[in-house]
Amino acid sequence: MASATPNFDAVVIGAGFSGMYMLKSLRDKLGLKVRVYEAGDTVGGTWYWNRYPGARCDSDSYIYCFTFDKQLLQEWEWSERYPEQPEILRYLEHVAERHDLKRDMQFRTRVTGAEFDEQHDQWTVHTDSGEAVTARYLIAAVGSLSHTNVPNFKGLENFQGQWYHTSRWPHEGVDFTAKRVGVIGTGATAVQAIPEIAQQAKHLTVFQRTANYCVPARNGKVDPELVKARKADYDGIVQRIRESPFGQEHYLIPQSVLDATPEEREREFDRMWDAGGFAFWLANYQDMLFVQEANDICADYIRRKIRSTVKDPAVVEKLMPKGHAYGTKRQPLDTNYYETFNKDNVLLVDAATDGGIDEITEKGIRAGGVEYEVDIIVLATGFDAMTGALKALNLKGRGVRTLDQEWSDGPHTYLGISVVGFPNLFTITGPQSPSVLTNMPVAIEQHVEWVADCIDHMRKTGKTSIEPTSQAQEEWVAHVNEVIGSTLFTSANSWYMSANIADKPRAFLPYLDPEGVGGYRKRCDAIAANGYEGFSLA
Known part of the structure; x- marks a missing residue:
């Protein structure tokens, strides 16, 4: 009792x-x-569990932090625009220690x-x-x-190699050197992991279930003068993000994309694309997520970017998002994602054109009746x-x-x-x-x-x-x-x-x-x- x-x-x-x-x-x-x-x-929560290659936040670091500790906002120095998982975990450990x-x-x-x-x-x-x-x-x-979502893939228990889910990554990491790797999934996590794995693996096969609209992250060091200006304005920043549409310093263009001239649109799209991050998603024209015709114009810009980046026309067609409006799925931020498909050691298998995943075999993954032999399977299948x-x-x-x-x-x-x-x-x-x-x-x-x-x-x-x-x-x-x-x-x-x-x-x-x-x-x-x-x- x-x-x-x-x-x-x-x-x-x-x-x-x-x-x-x-x-x-x-x-x-x-x-x-x-x-x-x-x-x-x-x-650490998500930053304790998610240690996959390339794991980093996709909100700018100066607002991806606690705001209740004003002194810490001044003291803490982030190394990049979008810090990687170990740095965010260090930050959270520091907060835990600082506040006992x-x-x-x-x-x-x-x-x-x-x-x-x-x-x-x-x-x-x-x-x-x-x-x-x-x-x-x-x-x-x-x-x-x-x-964690581990789909019920037929035969997964028979696979003779190693398999990992991105959200339950071994703390000691995974060595892909000289390995054939299969990644299942092309969501926001996979878009971060695929370019990193491709650099190390002997061969990478990406199994795409839905092609995504990706926009560039534009990660890197932040200009020290900008950092200084932000620290001087933290009271203003905190008020703005608290009152903002999306908790960020992003605001929709108060105009229909259909009312802008093609030249105006292109200028705005270029500006957002070059700025990187969520600008193209969260600071676009106000009717993008409401009117299909407006959405099509924004989506077409990204399609053109994919076509100009990926060399193989057959791969380009597989990477073209189909069947959903731009921005209605979680926006992945990419660093060399599309460029990765130009590498000789990377193969894209598309569920829509090459057949879906039939089963996991002892030696790899069978999709569309074809067996792709791999040593390691990475499930980037989300939550x-x-x-x-x-x-x-x-x-x-x-x-x-x-x-x-x-x-x-x-x-x-x-x-x-x-x-x-x-x-x-x-x-x-x-x-x-x-x-x-x-x-x-x-x-x-x-x-x-x-x-x-x-x-x-x-x-x-x-x-x-x-x-x-x-x-x-x-x-x-x-x-x-x-x-x-x-x-x-x-x-x-x-x-x-x-x-x-x-x-x-x-x-x-x-x-x-x-x-x-x-x-x-x-x-x-x-x-x-x-x-x-x-x-x-x-």
Whole structure:
């Protein structure tokens, strides 16, 4: 029988950006007793697990960081525009040490289940070590892209070589020297990894399931004068990214692409292309993601770039994206991705033209009836995004209901932060919040601060439970779907639309606020100011 006095005020699951800041906020600002559980050996979350060749962030480093520590913004020096995984992990380790976070974290511990005790308004949390603890609040900081997707390839268990998933990479790395390698997947992860693997492997065969629209990263050292100017303007930068559409200093061109002359368009496209990064995706013409004709014009520019980069016309045709509008799938940033297909040791096998993957054999991969012998297989097959990691926690809410049951036709949340029937549960950057459509640290800080303020309010007003009302949740789900229904996103078979996982109900997983992440922030603040409108507090 659970005690009326819980072991902890809050249990946080995950020690990435979200879990670290959640602990800092609850413990150091509110003085709460907090325990963080983390399956990995240390902090870092996605930057602990994803160590594949070429792994780096794709938001500019000066905004891909915590903003709560103003002194650290001045002190920390990033080496490049987009730092690699080891550097980001070093940064997060430094933050953990600087704020003494690890003393309240338990590593190498996976949460295996939790159930809500309705009598005492608290959660009982179970771990793989057999431990059971109670907490008033349960905060899932498990990450939007953390539940690994290994497709059920026939025969994978028979493969005589080595195989690896990009998100579970060996810490000691993988030596591709003199090896024949097969990479399955051409999403954002593969686009980073393929050029790196091609430099080392004896031969690389890329198995493409969907051709992607890639834009250049333009990574490199940042001009010291620009770094200095940014540090002098950090208060302004933080305010701008918090109020911005996508948590970045990117703003859409307030004009239809159809109203611009061909010369004007080309100038703008060239400017964004040369700037690199997400500019072409997030700072393009305002109707690009809403009007197919406008989208076609933007997409055609990228197609022309592919044609001018790749030498073999047959390979060019395979690399041409088909069947989805530009920008409706996660935008990969590339460094020599298309150029890699000009190498003599690289072969592209396309599911659409060369036949899909039939099976994994003892010696390699059979696709379209042809066996490609490889020594190493790399699965760049992504994640069960947004909902997978939450469902894997085996949470049981009121009436022992599970998220699997509640989300049988897709996620149902209020603001992407809480769920009917699961009191005192908060999901940081959960489904139906801006999350993956923003620069993640901006979305994370907004959620963490909102949750901390909410818990503070509850303690001050003597409340012991909070959950959304059914009406508020239903209206939020309808709003999320209505907004995205007016865009081209729903036409793509993307992981945004849950389409990468067999049998996963088709639903748009994040939330695209008409006013961007800044508009979502205002919405959440107004709900709190109105006495947590749409929530039931008891």
